[in-house]
Amino acid sequence: MSKNKLPTIKEIAKRLNVSASTVSRALHDHPSIGLVTTMRVHKVAKELGYEANKMAIYFKERKTYTIGVIIPDLSEPFFSAALTGVEDAAEASNYNVIIGQSLDNFEREKKIVENMKDHRVDGVLASLTKETSTYEHFDSLKKYNIPVVFFDRVPNRKDINYVACNLVSGMLQAITKLVDIGHTRIGLINGPAKLAATLQRLEIYFRCLKENNLPVDQDIIVSTTLGKADNVKAIDKLLSLDEPPTAVIVFNDYVLLDCIATVKAAGLIVNKDISFISFANLPIWEYMDSVPLASIEQFAYKQSSMAAGFLFELINNAEKPNAIDIPPLQHIIDSEMIDYTPAK
Amino acid sequence: MSKNKLPTIKEIAKRLNVSASTVSRALHDHPSIGLVTTMRVHKVAKELGYEANKMAIYFKERKTYTIGVIIPDLSEPFFSAALTGVEDAAEASNYNVIIGQSLDNFEREKKIVENMKDHRVDGVLASLTKETSTYEHFDSLKKYNIPVVFFDRVPNRKDINYVACNLVSGMLQAITKLVDIGHTRIGLINGPAKLAATLQRLEIYFRCLKENNLPVDQDIIVSTTLGKADNVKAIDKLLSLDEPPTAVIVFNDYVLLDCIATVKAAGLIVNKDISFISFANLPIWEYMDSVPLASIEQFAYKQSSMAAGFLFELINNAEKPNAIDIPPLQHIIDSEMIDYTPAK
DNA sequence: GAATTTTACGCAACCGTTTGCGTGAAAATA
DNA sequence: TATTTTCACGCAAACGGTTGCGTAAAATTC
Incomplete structure (x- = not known):
């Protein structure tokens, strides 16, 4: 019968008759908190099995540490490789990845973008639908400071971030x-x-x-x-x-x-x-x-992981106050011919 | 130059010299708010392009409307089909899907579970690593009231939720x-x-x-x-x-x-x-x-979408106060032989 | 012993939204 | 006119954690 309540900072504070702020600082070993108090806080935290609720922190930070990936179809090896590229890059930066398959359907793509906006992802990677020829749905993400990087199937525009082949x-x-x-x-x-x-x-x-x-x-x-x-x-x-x-x-x-x-x-x-x-x-x-x-x-993995790199760059830059409008991040990877003849 | 600040309820409240609670209720057309006030709120909300910050709501609800999927390897068509099954089911329930590839590595699987717990997913779907023979990392999710449903590669235990073939x-x-x-x-x-x-x-x-x-x-x-x-x-x-x-x-x-x-x-x-x-x-x-x-x-799509169905059932049940300890949800799908001979 | 610094902590606001409860004023009833 | 009901709204707490600022007590300095 699991208790419905997870231990919180307030809970620890109550037990020790100190304030929540003291507990918070003690847990971070802040120098302004006395050694004994710090130790007692850690002890109780361990006893209670306390773990910070990251959602609360993320909410306060106005971040989700989640990026969205929009791809046409996972059953294509090209895109599943691309997704793996994104996931690897995201993992390295401690980000999560939520996915959306457009199935090459423009309306679905729009819905997915909307949904990712609702979930306040920190950024979006997208490979377009075959049907996509307008980009307002992506442009609307600017309002929410959600950067977008396209890869492989990219819009025919100059003012976007992309990696293509x-x-x-x-x-x-x-x-x-x-x-x-x-x-x-x-x-x-x-x-x-x-x-x-x-x-x-x-x-x-x-x-x-x-x-x-x-x-x-x-x-x-x-x-x-x-x-x-x-x-x-x-x-x-x-x-x-x-x-x-x-x-x-x-x-x-x-x-x-x-x-x-x-x-x-x-x-x-x-x-x-x-x-x-x-x-x-x-x-x-x-x-x-x-x-x-x-x-x-066409290097799906390389394209997508590089696009993810761009995205993290944009996300991190957005946090800096020096809001220099950096030019779009763009890169084109050279395709390569793979010779199958020697195999025969 | 996008304003860094998105319009909030407080912003609307300030403009209209009413309280935030009034705005909130007005936006939901709560009967206790006068008609004129309600209309003025809606008007200003539209002008400002206000949209509720779902993250704040989710945080308050202690939900994320996100489920995690742990699979060994997306490059296997079986698992990409399974992921599609999950995504379709999730979309129908208005849930998001975050993914983790274990690459058949037990340590990675543990890390992914940990990460999903940190992100407070509402539930987890998992297909085990080839190396996985202990399940403490999944058991630990109970503490956070995060239900788990396994599919295809399921633990050899009786007390779990699963769909297998x-x-x-x-x-x-x-x-x-x-x-x-x-x-x-x-x-x-x-x-x-x-x-x-x-x-x-x-x-x-x-x-x-x-x-x-x-x-x-x-x-x-x-x-x-x-x-x-x-x-x-x-x-x-x-x-x-x-x-x-x-x-x-x-x-x-x-x-x-x-x-x-x-x-x-x-x-x-x-x-x-x-x-x-x-x-x-x-x-x-x-x-x-x-x-x-x-x-x-072995019906990857069917297995995973059914598992997702189980998961949503568990998630919804957990919210009901009648905390009946329902028995584990389990289902076994019959495999079928697909004949290739007529094709020749 | 008085003045100053340091130590160790609490208060309160904040992130954005929701909601139980309370309340003044207007409307309805007696 | 006095009393009750209804209306329309505000206050404050809550979700869980962080942080700038203020301050009492202890330690240090002269």
Whole structure:
């Protein structure tokens, strides 16, 4: 039968006939409290099993030592790795992490932000929904002095804190590699037009072709809405061309899984009849028999833990009275091509 | 330049020359406050953009509307699905979720529990570390009236709340299926001896063999410490027998991935020379060419969301004054065999 | 022994909100 | 007009801990 009441400072004070302030100071070994009193306080505290109610302290400090993380979908290894990055960083700073999955739904994202505001998190890390194109819900956090750092899926704005990944380096390595081993007809299966990531890939694709002196052929640029049926349709379209590409850059690993299944069903052999480059979301390629030639690593953990670092910087800066309006914290990590060929 | 001060009840009170209590009541449309006053309060509140500081309320209520979830490793799809289950349940009850990954490390688990206690979560959901065999750290939460519900990896005790998964049903289906299609020599690659899950699988394995009138052969029962090298060793041992098993129950999907790779490297064909049954942790089998014959589903989402339901029940009950010591909430979900054969 | 410093502690406010109780004034009743 | 009821609101305590300031008593200095 656990007593409903936890020992408090007042309880200790009552037992020793001293004031609560004396107890508080004694517990912190404040020099202005006599040695005997201090010792007696500690003794009673131990007897009662006293532990400070951090919630009371946090409330007074107007802090929660909690940050919120908003991510689209935990079932994607990319985001669960990202969450782990946040958690590790938070643990090191003695912060807690509350999570919210937007499931790529804008309304959910808004609700989550609202909820985190209500819970007065000290800061927010966010990776945007595919649908998100307005940011008032995040802007509203400024009113509460809750800093926000975005990562990976970041708003297309200049005045924000973010850590993102630059696909150029990885894609350039990948396409150059394809060219090196003889590919001259490199297709692209891109994502939905409204995604920033889609436009980004397209631009870089063009750029990388140009750097390798390859012509652009609109026929080998297709797109998918990321649904399975549409993925299959996209690769089918490429395969049915008179002159199909010999290599394809694929929007992400999930799309690629469907592509590979389709290619195999068509009796073609991956990495012989057609090769793929994808983006590293999935950790299971080493166990697959048909794999992309290479994968572009976007460093989820690194991105998110760096974003968390930014966030703690902002949180700590906000406490300083020298309220210098520091410029936005921004960092872009270079992607890297991960070569899968030696494994074979 | 955001004002550092958020509007409070006192601020509104000052502006209207009324007391804070009047404002508070007016905001809640309490009948004892006059209509004009109530309206003026609402007006000023709107002007100032007042929003109640929930932290203050929660502090007064001695609640946080936050529950903690302790899981071994988010990178395992099983646990990320479980976390999603918790989050969905929490959202429905207007609770927040803070997470802690134990990484199967007992000391970390203890620290996480400690931390959650400090943050005065209203309840804890936990899936144990592989190393956990004592439970004082969880017991200590009773002192703070923080209920705990375990799921999937639960303590071997009677006096706890839990939701677990019964492997019997799934394994019986699986072994019966193997027998039905002609297998009589069914091996087992089990996990480390100290794991409860290992003993459990072994017992059920014996039981299922008996129910199918199959003899026990210790030669085809091996174990692995779950490391890659050891996984390979385990399957190699079986393959090198004079009379290898034609089917093998494998501890989990991760072990199975290594087994399949080894089998293929040995020139054998999965589902022809040797078949496997595993436990459904990984969602990617549909994209693999070599898959287990069937997989035993343990319903991560269902387990965790049901556990969350139990937890909220306990939290709500604790608030009622009728402190009936309700018996532990316990539920066991039947596992199910998921057949992969029709896919081929 | 008087003046000054040091020691050791208490008071009260504060964080933001809620709520039991009390009270003056207006309204209703006798 | 005197008494009771209703209305509309304020006071103060409470949640648990922290902290600036004030002060009585003891210790030190001259």
